[in-house]
Amino acid sequence: QKEVEQDPGPLSVPEGAIVSLNCTYSNSAFQYFMWYRQYSRKGPELLMYTYSSGNKEDGRFTAQVDKSSKYISLFIRDSQPSDSATYLCAMSDGQAGTALIFGKGTTLSVSS
């Protein structure tokens, strides 16, 4: 079992839909949880950054962390065609300089 599991999709939704993206993990030491967006032939771009359990909202994006279930989610409200990209979850145990562990990424396509 990999440390971080993420359904690769692809996921196709119509414009305006609510999108739910998820990752599960096995390492209970993970404390920092991130979501990155990656457009084709580009590097990942940080979208959301959360520490420990709870919710964080930023515009149309909401990140949720449930450490008891080792499960994190990213919700996108009112999805737009410009949201079409690969979404990568990433996490770390918070030791200085420790590498981020990434999921495989979920490819999202939003049609107009």
Place this chain on the structure above:
Amino acid sequence: DTGVSQDPRHKITKRGQNVTFRCDPISEHNRLYWYRQTLGQGPEFLTYFQNEAQLEKSRLLSDRFSAERPKGSFSTLEIQRTEQGDSAMYLCASSLARRASEVNEKLFFGSGTQLSVL
């Protein structure tokens, strides 16, 4: 543009050749990371620098790989005797840690160097 810059964007080489990639981090960032990403996978950590010191290396980083960050500024990643399995996107990221012990995992990535080994 003040983001992370990587050069070249694309590199095609023959098996057995040496290649070198360059990364220029965001100017005030003191940490610099190299990751590798293959098609359909998330980035995998290779190595990381705090200023000029290379502090951590992944098991993925074989003896054919070497990275440097002279004077804590730009970094280079060299692959010697390339193999077809080295074909991947090589990503550089940087971050700012105000103290050596600070945990700061907000990484800012460059657009990567796509390596194809024929």
